Amino acid sequence: xxxxxxxxxxxxxxxxxxxxxxxxxxxxxxxxxxxxxxxxxxxxxxxxxxxxxxxxxxxxxxxxxxxxxxxxxxxxxxxxxxxxxxxxxxxxxxxxxxxxxxxxxxxxxxxxxxxxxxxxxxxxxxxxxxxxxxxxxxxxxxxxxxxxxxxxxxxxxxxxxxxxxxxxxxxxxxxxxxxxxxxxxxxxxxxxxxxxxxxxxxxxxxxxxxxxxxxxxxxxxxxxxxxxxxxxxx
Numbered sequence: 001x002x003x004x005x006x007x008x009x010x011x012x013x014x015x016x017x018x019x020x021x022x023x024x025x026x027x028x029x030x031x032x033x034x035x036x037x038x039x040x041x042x043x044x045x046x047x048x049x050x051x052x053x054x055x056x057x058x059x060x061x062x063x064x065x066x067x068x069x070x071x072x073x074x075x076x077x078x079x080x081x082x083x084x085x086x087x088x089x090x091x092x093x094x095x096x097x098x099x100x101x102x103x104x105x106x107x108x109x110x111x112x113x114x115x116x117x118x119x120x121x122x123x124x125x126x127x128x129x130x131x132x133x134x135x136x137x138x139x140x141x142x143x144x145x146x147x148x149x150x151x152x153x154x155x156x157x158x159x160x161x162x163x164x165x166x167x168x169x170x171x172x173x174x175x176x177x178x179x180x181x182x183x184x185x186x187x188x189x190x191x192x193x194x195x196x197x198x199x200x201x202x203x204x205x206x207x208x209x210x211x212x213x214x215x216x217x218x219x220x221x222x223x224x225x226x227x228x229x230x231x232x233x234x
Contacts, residue, residue, distance in 0.1 A: 049143075050167075080097060124182035
């Protein structure tokens, strides 16, 4: 009996061990989701009161830029006084004043671009756009009309901080490109917009009522200047 048990034990040891189980398949992770393509930044907002269509917007930009440029001779003595009185350490008065001269030159360049874009749209249109363009220009120019009834020092402070809205050059570029695509509709007899002449100072409408004094806040780059009287530096 004992011999039989020993024989069975020896036979069991000779049985090959079962092969090791193959490694369980590794659970593969879900493929990474493709990252959303980088979204382009939203376009800058329209200035308050500006038309939403490119033709009207470019006309408005032309008018508001014309109003800005027209203030130069009036405000520069106060601008020079302010820049002279409140100097930044290590800054150059000549360099700072040159900035305003450069802005004037850049503004005149933009005026030519805006005028050319309006003229291109007029030529490409089968219907006259001139009345709508003139209305948009007048609306933009009116942004600076209250300056006639404000102290020069207040106008100078806000003039120093004003910049052309970012939407203006882009709208002029789109308008010119659209007019080129419509070239087949060019009408040589179509009336085109001529560079508008600034209105005489006497024709500016007076402000209905004076605006209470408030601390000066530099206008945002993409908004029209909220012209108002402010204490400012004397």
